[in-house]
Amino acid sequence: MITVDRLAAVLVEAADTLVDDFDLIEFLQRLTTHASELFDVDAAGLLLADADGRLQPLAASDERAEMLELFQVQSAEGPCQDCYRGGAAVVNADLLNAGDRWPRFAPKAVASGYRAVHAFPLRLRQEVIGALNLFSAQPGQMDPADMQAVQALADVATIGLLQERAIRRRDILTEQLQVALNSRIAIEQAKGALAQIHDCTVDQAFDLLRNYARSNHLRLGQVAYQVTAEPDKVPELVTPTPRAP
Amino acid sequence: MDCLLIGGVSGKRDTLSDRGHGDIWSLVAEEPLRSSDREDVGGWLERLCRAAVRTLPASGLGVSLMSATGEPTVMAASSPDSVVLEELQFTLGEGPCQDAFATRRPVLTPDVREAAATQWPGYAPAVLELGVEAVFAFPLQLGSARLGALDIYREHTGSLSDESFRHAQAFAAVATESLLDAQERFAGRGEAPGDLALDRSFVVYQAQGMVQVQLAIDLAEAMVRLRAYAYANGRPVAEVAEDIVARRLVLESDS
Numbered sequence: 001m002i003t004v005d006r007l008a009a010v011l012v013e014a015a016d017t018l019v020d021d022f023d024l025i026e027f028l029q030r031l032t033t034h035a036s037e038l039f040d041v042d043a044a045g046l047l048l049a050d051a052d053g054r055l056q057p058l059a060a061s062d063e064r065a066e067m068l069e070l071f072q073v074q075s076a077e078g079p080c081q082d083c084y085r086g087g088a089a090v091v092n093a094d095l096l097n098a099g100d101r102w103p104r105f106a107p108k109a110v111a112s113g114y115r116a117v118h119a120f121p122l123r124l125r126q127e128v129i130g131a132l133n134l135f136s137a138q139p140g141q142m143d144p145a146d147m148q149a150v151q152a153l154a155d156v157a158t159i160g161l162l163q164e165r166a167i168r169r170r171d172i173l174t175e176q177l178q179v180a181l182n183s184r185i186a187i188e189q190a191k192g193a194l195a196q197i198h199d200c201t202v203d204q205a206f207d208l209l210r211n212y213a214r215s216n217h218l219r220l221g222q223v224a225y226q227v228t229a230e231p232d233k234v235p236e237l238v239t240p241t242p243r244a245p
Numbered sequence: 246m247d248c249l250l251i252g253g254v255s256g257k258r259d260t261l262s263d264r265g266h267g268d269i270w271s272l273v274a275e276e277p278l279r280s281s282d283r284e285d286v287g288g289w290l291e292r293l294c295r296a297a298v299r300t301l302p303a304s305g306l307g308v309s310l311m312s313a314t315g316e317p318t319v320m321a322a323s324s325p326d327s328v329v330l331e332e333l334q335f336t337l338g339e340g341p342c343q344d345a346f347a348t349r350r351p352v353l354t355p356d357v358r359e360a361a362a363t364q365w366p367g368y369a370p371a372v373l374e375l376g377v378e379a380v381f382a383f384p385l386q387l388g389s390a391r392l393g394a395l396d397i398y399r400e401h402t403g404s405l406s407d408e409s410f411r412h413a414q415a416f417a418a419v420a421t422e423s424l425l426d427a428q429e430r431f432a433g434r435g436e437a438p439g440d441l442a443l444d445r446s447f448v449v450y451q452a453q454g455m456v457q458v459q460l461a462i463d464l465a466e467a468m469v470r471l472r473a474y475a476y477a478n479g480r481p482v483a484e485v486a487e488d489i490v491a492r493r494l495v496l497e498s499d500s
């Protein structure tokens with residue numbers, strides 16, 4: 001179970017969205033990393049509804065293609081879809097026995113080594129804007145106190161995303177969300193370009209991208225943009241690595 | 246209504262608020278053809294501009310493309326007056342279209358008069374003279390691939406409503422999709438793609454990045470090639486993309 005002081009620290013960070021250089025993708029990425037570390041789960045992802053009301057994965061603690069597919073399939077069916085439509089958390093779903101409920105999602109999740117899945121709504125009053133998705137390789141029940149803590153984290157993040165921005169300008173979140181979705185696409189395009197340049201998998205390409213962004217203190221979305229649109233600004237990243245003889 | 250709506254509120258559907266890209270495609274397809282409409286993507290975008298003017302509503306609308314070097318071309322507009330407005334910003338070298346393209350974000354100017362002093366000392370007075378009081382520009386882009394911008398003109402000041410803002414984004418998204426689509430699909434009349442959901446798989450964007458490097462072309466062109474290959478072979482775009490990412494397929498440089 002999570003300690004009160006860890007939780008408090010994470011909640012404060014989740015609420016801190018009014019910094020000048022706020023970047024939605026990075027904010028969500030930190031949130032998923034915290035969620036996976038704090039709550040003894042093996043992977044966490046965050047999905048937000050786009051302008052068409054389709055759930056789109058924006059950030060994940062584990063960026064492997066296989067994992068992203070597990071998030072992406074939920075624009076059609078799965079715990080996040082149920083959570084988004086129903087507005088209530090879906091917890092402790094046993095994936096081995098979920099084939100009827102989610103015929104496409106459940107077998108995929110089992111094949112990826114997961115046994116339990118949870119989805120918590122990002123909700124403010126009547127409004128649901130997305131879901132926080134947790135995967136566990138072990139079957140079993142989530143600690144009820146942890147469930148409350150995860151929902152608290154999701155709630156604070158939602159308030160941070162919605163309320164403050166709503167006061168400043170109502171359309172700003174729609175815009176912010178669109179920019180974030182577009183950054184996500186830019187990241188995928190950059191993964192493909194880097195996989196081709198370095199003759200590696202898209203998963204390895206993501207590691208290259210993220211490591212470069214981290215070691216140069218740059219935003220992931222910005223580096224991704226430069227890889228495909230302004231490659232001369234990131235020469236080390238887009239130069240093919242010489243093959244070992 | 247105090248609640249801010251993005252995407253949708255669960256359990257409640259409002260037909261207009263929830264108008265998604267699919268509905269926008271239908272709106273454009275329903276827009277009557279005019280004898281002056283070209284039989285290519287340009288003609289389709291003319292209809293998109295006219296449909297958008299009625300839906301938003303707005304007094305005028307234009308779509309302009311920018312080359313990689315920033316060279317602009319007016320692609321379509323809702324009326325001859327709007328063509329003049331589009332061209333004006335390129336003549337003056339400043340305006341919402343260039344700003345939306347450069348910043349990769351919407352440029353929202355609910356009162357052009359306010360922008361006269363700071364943003365656009367040349368452009369703002371010029372459009373005010375033509376009766377335009379507010380302009381809103383939305384970038385046409387897909388990830389890092391940038392094509393241009395969609396410009397909305399209004400004869401009165403004031404922000405776009407939440408609903409108009411979402412519609413404007415949806416029209417911009419459909420314009421982008423159309424431009425990235427294989428041109429032959431627009432012979433005669435435009436059709437909505439069969440399955441947009443599949444087209445939006447991440448693997449499609451990954452393949453786009455790979456094709457860009459393989460063929461040494463720009464990113465937008467890579468998507469056009471990818472889609473053209475899929476249509477020509479009668480295969481879903483996502484399936485072709487999976488083959489490319491798995492390195493089972495390499496597109497020919499002259500295909």
